[in-house]
Amino acid sequence: MLIVAFGASTSSTSINKILASYAAHLVQGAEVKVLDLNAYSVPIFSEDTEKEIGQAEGAKAFLAEIAQADALIISFAEHNGSYTAAYKNLFDWSSRIEREVYQNKPAVYLSTSPGPGGAGNVLAMAIGSATFFGAQLKSSLSIPSFYENFDLATGLFKEAELAEQLKQVIESLS
Template identity: 30%
Template sequence: MPAYTLVGLCGSLRAGSTNRLLLNEAARLFDPIRYTEGDLRLPLMDADLQDRDGIPASVQALADLIAGADAVIVATPEYNKGISGVLKNALDWISRVDGNPWRDKPVALMSAAAGRAGGERAQNMARLCLNPFRPRLLSGPEVFIAATAQQWGEDGRLTNEFGAKLLGELMDGLRAEIGRS
């Protein structure tokens, strides 16, 4: 099996985020040789800042990381029935860089949330926010990890068998989508 470069974006900055656990589990199931989580600790999108100073180095670094990846996985929490400000801010900033690092990039979405829908609304919103960049978004299987605090073992592995099965299928689909490039 070829070795690929996989980049993960976590819509939560919290160290104990279950969306970060979900990214790590996805990367483990994907089994890349190189996995890097992008840093979304970016300044707030501000056109005045961009006009004055240009694209911040942290934004350009994130865009370059995405551009250099074979595929991207995005895990989004659901905050007030939508994506986090952190994720939206990153998408807004990346839209300002020269070129389009997302164009034709295989992308898989997933979400973990405390609610019973597992972040379904946030994932739908993330899909809408990514569509203008024209990535190759996988349509499924949809991975929503509900009641997320109870779904992880001491080792950080997903204990929900159905969720783990779907996540494995999603990563298989992502690997196949890279192969179609």
């Protein structure tokens, strides 16, 4: 089983990428590929640019990675209550090529933030639109106050209850 995981952010210190990677590695016996959204460069989406260049190469490469996956784990970063601009732009380009961006793959949606909201707003938006874009959403979880609940030095959760909740969410992919 190939799990493709990514944090919906281009930050080099993305806590959502850390969470997606951690979660993906909980799947027993799975091969894990963690994507870095910086590898899928696309211009700012507009119909004019699309007419000029056609399909953006970064979006085609992103869709090709998803096509290889048996399952997806996506952790959504939240900027001002919504998707990050970089993720939304890549998603927009991708959806112009393949409306069902997530290609009917089983998926787990996660989110986290440094604060107590755990990026819950963006997670709710992603959950609400999952079926429109070809995600077979199996489960989701928001992790509040990431730095208080996850030890970056050890790469483990400090809170056993949160670790168990995440494990149960990930088991929905089996």
